Amino acid sequence: MTATSVSRVYNFSAGPATLPLPVLQQIQDEIISLPGVGASVLEISHRSKDFDVILEDAQTRIADLLGMPETHEVLFLQGGSALQNAMMPMNFLTDKSQTADYIVSGAWGKKSAAEVHRFGNLNVAWDGKDSGYNCAPQQQDLQLTPGAAYCHMTSNETIQGVQFSELPDAGSPLVVDKSSDMFAEPIDVAKYGMIYACAQKNCGVAGVTVIVMEKSLLERCNDRLPSYLDYSKHSKGGSRFNTPPTFAIYVTGLVCKWLQNEMGGLTGIAKHNEEKAKLLYDVIDQSNGFYAGHAEKDSRSTMNVVFKMADSATDDRFLEEATQNGMTTLKGHRSLGGIRASIYNAMPLEGVEALSNFMKDFASKNG
Numbered sequence: 001m002t003a004t005s006v007s008r009v010y011n012f013s014a015g016p017a018t019l020p021l022p023v024l025q026q027i028q029d030e031i032i033s034l035p036g037v038g039a040s041v042l043e044i045s046h047r048s049k050d051f052d053v054i055l056e057d058a059q060t061r062i063a064d065l066l067g068m069p070e071t072h073e074v075l076f077l078q079g080g081s082a083l084q085n086a087m088m089p090m091n092f093l094t095d096k097s098q099t100a101d102y103i104v105s106g107a108w109g110k111k112s113a114a115e116v117h118r119f120g121n122l123n124v125a126w127d128g129k130d131s132g133y134n135c136a137p138q139q140q141d142l143q144l145t146p147g148a149a150y151c152h153m154t155s156n157e158t159i160q161g162v163q164f165s166e167l168p169d170a171g172s173p174l175v176v177d178k179s180s181d182m183f184a185e186p187i188d189v190a191k192y193g194m195i196y197a198c199a200q201k202n203c204g205v206a207g208v209t210v211i212v213m214e215k216s217l218l219e220r221c222n223d224r225l226p227s228y229l230d231y232s233k234h235s236k237g238g239s240r241f242n243t244p245p246t247f248a249i250y251v252t253g254l255v256c257k258w259l260q261n262e263m264g265g266l267t268g269i270a271k272h273n274e275e276k277a278k279l280l281y282d283v284i285d286q287s288n289g290f291y292a293g294h295a296e297k298d299s300r301s302t303m304n305v306v307f308k309m310a311d312s313a314t315d316d317r318f319l320e321e322a323t324q325n326g327m328t329t330l331k332g333h334r335s336l337g338g339i340r341a342s343i344y345n346a347m348p349l350e351g352v353e354a355l356s357n358f359m360k361d362f363a364s365k366n367g
């Protein structure tokens, strides 16, 4: 049985999320025996020459995709983005008198900010709470701290579907949670102090967190931390301070290869993502109010399209009929209700076309 003969739904899960079919097929082909190795990637030492090739290939592909300058390096860590939320203040607030700025544009930013008080001072530079986290801030609205250790933001709020269209000018190293929009469009890495992204949304499978770190920040790491929690130890160990998530790193390499060879890199995928998101937002905007989008238009996410219907009782029918039509996991996050369509890089255009047609049809029957 080959993967193509297996029936697959259009899976709109927010994460772990759908993977590119060619990536799944290559995993299937290689899972018993990696070509030239004769053993599975699941079975080889993380210090073997064969795994060196896999790890370096993944790092090189990430650097090439992002156009990463020499000032930065790629690290692979575990513990998801949740651990990063704690590791940042732990490493970069080296004494309790220091302050970190946090721009809170949704639920994940709020969670990140909640970790700071154990290590230093939190300054919430902006909080979108009063408008229900439906937009990204304007530069002039930010209350930044002169001399802050760093400034944190979440480039795409996965639950609210709110995405920054441009980076703020933070005045301190910008630390960005890109868990749900990593590799979604070209970025200028030089503008970032640190980027982190758990892989299970847009760059692979659960288990690895991809980090792009400005090397100069590594010199600032708190040296009183347990070794595993110190970024500089991971850097010195070449992401092999201990056994890394070898399979997850391998999959991230395959996802990057797919982006490079089949999707035209980040410029190509960005165009594809714009096209997909437009299909859904157009249906929302042309539905005469049957569907209401959560985010303001200029903060709309290309990755997570969040909307609701006037009557929440309709949600269950929407979800049930969508499932019957091969489109699953469209239920909104429990904190917001409504519908969330996560359309990361790997969601094919046909899946989004199917959903937009279904939405039009559903609105005309129920409106």
Ligand SMILES: *Cc1c(COP(=O)(O)O)cnc(C)c1O
Binding pocket: 015, 079, 080, 081, 082, 083, 108, 154, 156, 157, 158, 177, 178, 179, 180, 198, 201
């Ligand atoms: C999913 C997600 C997280 C949490 O990631 P874990 O790997 O579960 O720790 C953090 N931030 C954002 C923006 C996310 O989408």
